[in-house]
Amino acid sequence: MIKHLLLLIMVLWVNTGHAQNITIRNFPVPNTASAEIGPLVSGQPTPFWNDHPQTRDEWNLWVSQIAQGTIKQLPDLREKMQVSVESTQFSGVPGFIITPKQVLPENRNRVLIHFHGGGYVLNPGEAGTDEAIMMAGYGQIKVISIDYRMPPDFPFPAAIDDAITAYREILRTYPAERIGVFGTSTGGGITLALMLKAKAQGLPLPAAITVGTPWTDMTKTGDSYFTHEGIDNVLVSYDGWLGDAANLYANGHDLKDPLLSPIYGDVQAFPPTLLVTGTRDLFLSNTVRMHLKLREAGNIADLIVFEGLSHAQYLMAVDAPETKRYFKESILFFNQYLAR
Template sequence: MKLNKQIAFAVLMSCLLTTPASAQAAAQVLPTPHTVSPELQQLIAAKPLPYWNDHPKNNNEWKAWVNNVGQEATKRLPALREHLGVSVTQGKIGGVPIFTFTPQNLPQANQDRILLNLHGGGYVLGAGESGTQEAVLMAGIGKYKVVYVDYRMAPNFPYPAAIDDAISVYRELLKKTPAEKIGVFGTSTGGGMSLILALRAKAEGLPLPAAIAAGTPWTDMSKTGDSYFTNEGVDNVLVSYDGWLGDAARLYAGGHNLKDPMLSPVYGDVSGFPPTLLTSGTRDLFLSNTVRMHLKLREAGVPADLVVFEGMSHAQYHMNPNASETKFHFTELEHFFNRYLH
């Protein structure tokens, strides 16, 4: 019980001193597992992201905050593309801005296959190029052509702007590429949107994509799900629903019920869904978002696979390109799409 007493002490101190919230203290006294790659160990041992508990008060503050966080993410992208031999073009599909990422040596089998990528960021982060790291890694490691949707977001464009844009791109892609050659993937908000896209496609009578890879998907935007509590302060990326995350949920929902399946796909009817691969980590605040969706899919008879990384907080499988877990993850996605795309 030594550990919990340490946590208690650290938490108590932080309460008494009214310094950083208790969650930070908890994460920092847990030992870092040594059975994962050195790169992942470094991510696990890191302090909680400095902005997790920011609470922008109005639209201007949100925009300033988003710019600030986004700039950091964008800096490393040109080098990453070069390192992985991935080229990028910008354009529009169905009126929506997109980026297309293409690997140097696109395998013959993937010439006419497309992966649609929906980025993460709580419907506020990831605008423009800043959310493209996952798309670049998938193109570079998985050797697929990736169409990345630069969808509209809060605060300017609340629900359903983001998913409207995603479905517009998907609908347009279908005109030239049959659904059985299209896979959809994304992480966090993008994982949730990948699932919502399938719900929307069903609702609109569109053919469903051949396969979905939903990484630690935001399947319940209300604070429902066990790991919102058990991994609060254990996850060093999101840290807590009660940081910027919950604010962003309400900002994007704009008064809509957070449990509407078009916001929280875990409440949707998933019958007839294509094969789905879900990914999370043992420390992930979204572990329950992931496993609840996985169980729901399996109950509905959908072939649904789950991978949970040891010691990993939210979405860390795409944060360090050099981690063996990153390579493993995108290779899993490659095999998954190879298996299910026509």
């Protein structure tokens, strides 16, 4: 089944020859890790972590190759999760409506909005729907996944502009108290930035949000950017493609702009937030810093840290107990705060 970015596309490595002097560090798989997740924990680093596309065409080719590896896995995932996927638009912003075969009675008037991960460059179109498919299937709730614009063609603020435009349109159908928003990595960062943007525009905020290992600081700030370098076998290092993607999307803007790095924003009156990370995650500090900031501002904020997991690995093995736990906890969290 789907292995997301780590295992899907080993043959698609685009080696641009920009080697970094990074020491890859391997540790035993914790005996608390499930048999299903163990091969991911012990796996070799993502083969494309140190790719450095230079031109517009190189970026687009790189993204397309990786996306094709993901898209091939989606029919089986949709079948397993018993969901249908329909492409649509929200005031001109493309997206997908994922509807489970069976919707729980309490979810009939609720919806979850999803933003995909991928460093603001990866997972365009259908390739960005895997997390949304699993949430819809496990949670038996309708999910809307937003296909926001990305660089190199559409740098900042295109993604957050699309997010707020789509959110405004969805508010025409669903009241805010019946809306939840979620996403992993960049998706978590956009979710948090959307809260800042919606507040600034006087829009009602959703009832709750879940942010998995969110990219809350696009600068290389935070302990785990350094202590987990070479340990996280998904992202590996900020100095691989990740840092290039940050600068490509920012397009000359200050990386500490709160709509790029929400950790620097005013998080007063944010909705209840569930944050998720792993002990080997390069974004561990991104997550725990945001958790503390939310709590210091008086918000409800819960934190789950998975033992042994690198960045977003709770999405990479659909049958793993860790994966099921992520969706179960997210669903319970949304169920606690969304109106029926």
